[in-house]
Amino acid sequence: MGSRIVATGRALPRTAVSNQELQRFMDTSDEWIKSRTGIGTRYTLRSGESLAEIATAASRTAIDRAGIKATDLDAIIVGTVSSEYTFPSFACQIQTQLGVDSIPAFDVAAACSGFVYALSVADTSMRAGDFRRVLVVGADALSTFVDWTDRRTAVLFGDGAGAAVLVSEPGTRGVLASLLRSSGRHWELLSCRATGVRGTLDSEVRRESEDAIKMKGPELFKIAVKSMEEVCRQVAKRAGIELDDVSLVVGHQANRRIINAVAERLGVAFEKVFINVDRYGNTSAASVPIALDEAIEQGRVHDGDLVMLNACGGGLTWGANLLRW
Ligand SMILES: CC(C)(COP(=O)(O)OP(=O)(O)OC[C@H]1O[C@@H](n2cnc3c(N)ncnc32)[C@H](O)[C@@H]1OP(=O)(O)O)[C@@H](O)C(=O)NCCC(=O)NCCS
Numbered sequence: 001m002g003s004r005i006v007a008t009g010r011a012l013p014r015t016a017v018s019n020q021e022l023q024r025f026m027d028t029s030d031e032w033i034k035s036r037t038g039i040g041t042r043y044t045l046r047s048g049e050s051l052a053e054i055a056t057a058a059s060r061t062a063i064d065r066a067g068i069k070a071t072d073l074d075a076i077i078v079g080t081v082s083s084e085y086t087f088p089s090f091a092c093q094i095q096t097q098l099g100v101d102s103i104p105a106f107d108v109a110a111a112c113s114g115f116v117y118a119l120s121v122a123d124t125s126m127r128a129g130d131f132r133r134v135l136v137v138g139a140d141a142l143s144t145f146v147d148w149t150d151r152r153t154a155v156l157f158g159d160g161a162g163a164a165v166l167v168s169e170p171g172t173r174g175v176l177a178s179l180l181r182s183s184g185r186h187w188e189l190l191s192c193r194a195t196g197v198r199g200t201l202d203s204e205v206r207r208e209s210e211d212a213i214k215m216k217g218p219e220l221f222k223i224a225v226k227s228m229e230e231v232c233r234q235v236a237k238r239a240g241i242e243l244d245d246v247s248l249v250v251g252h253q254a255n256r257r258i259i260n261a262v263a264e265r266l267g268v269a270f271e272k273v274f275i276n277v278d279r280y281g282n283t284s285a286a287s288v289p290i291a292l293d294e295a296i297e298q299g300r301v302h303d304g305d306l307v308m309l310n311a312c313g314g315g316l317t318w319g320a321n322l323l324r325w
Helices: 019-023 030-037 051-066 090-097 111-127 184-189 197-203 217-239 256-266 284-297
Strands: 002-011 015-018 041-044 075-079 105-108 133-141 159-169 174-182 248-251 306-313 317-324
Touching (some): 002 111, 002 174, 002 284, 015 019, 019 030, 030 256, 051 090, 051 133, 051 159, 075 090, 090 105, 105 111, 111 133, 111 159, 111 174, 111 284, 111 306, 111 317, 133 284, 159 174, 159 284, 217 256, 217 306, 248 284, 284 306
Parallel strands (some): 075 133
Antiparallel strands (some): 174 317, 306 317
16 A cells, blocks of 8 residues: 555745845845846745645645545644744644644654655555545745845745645555655754744844854755755665656755756756746745646646655755655
8 A cells, every 4th residue: 555645735925025126125136046046036924924824725725626624634744844833833733724633743844855754754654554644734934034134045935835635545656665864964054043933923033143044055055966866866766767767856946056957967858847946936845845736737747657756955854755646
């Protein structure tokens, strides 16, 4: 018995922020941001908005499209590092907003790799026979943790949520293999001391302090490319498939140059690579499920296709899932 994604959904904060708007209060330019990252705009969470409500909206879309009720779920697993509170978990907040009770609901903290990690955990539990229907969510609001005076990080991040419903079923479709990796010794390349998005938003603290996201961009760039290439090769090997047979790569949307460099090193044609970083920026754990949801909507995913998901983020963490659609 394996697991298969039967439906997805996505939701975003109300406010879109263009590069031109950033230019008004930051020493940056649309040309610099686009040429170094591929990002044109991103959505940012504002005071009065709730990331839990946004993640619940993405979840409801996935649940409706799956043709089930929230009460049919056996578990909720959320990849996030932006829980509104230090505790309860973000998954418990989504659970109560969905009107579900008693089933296990928990978070997986793997920064930008959160969805890839959560999907792997869900698949493994379903193979073990623990659950039959699982909601897997990726949701983050890293814009609430950036130091808006640090142009090296502030332009990169956006907020949002994506969700997928997995059902257990026999057969050859679904999650073929996953691989997760971490390297704690590189934690200082990307870190954030602050916790609890609710406190950050409501106190309207400008994150100019030690609490804000700290990143060593150029070092991270090199490791991200190398580790995502390696994990994609390894997961393909584990699943017993050739990379040439992959129909679509839906990777973490951190930077167009990173996505293209990984594809080039893997020898995957650019037309097989899904990119939407231009419209969302780096939404951390939300980026893979938002991209997958858009790829499906755009007719880029067909029955029988091999779809590669991959991500890399703070921890460092990285990983990949190979799916037969
Ligand atoms: C952050 C990143 C875009 C920076 O690009 P880069 O080409 O490495 O640029 P550098 O950091 O070397 O900076 C180059 C110059 O641009 C400047 N610069 C940095 N950010 C800028 C901005 N937003 N606008 C204008 N100029 C900027 C720097 O100050 C530097 O100028 P200097 O040489 O006069 O000091 C890139 O390193 C990156 O994407 N890294 C990975 C980050 C990431 O994906 N993190 C999340 C992983 S999950």
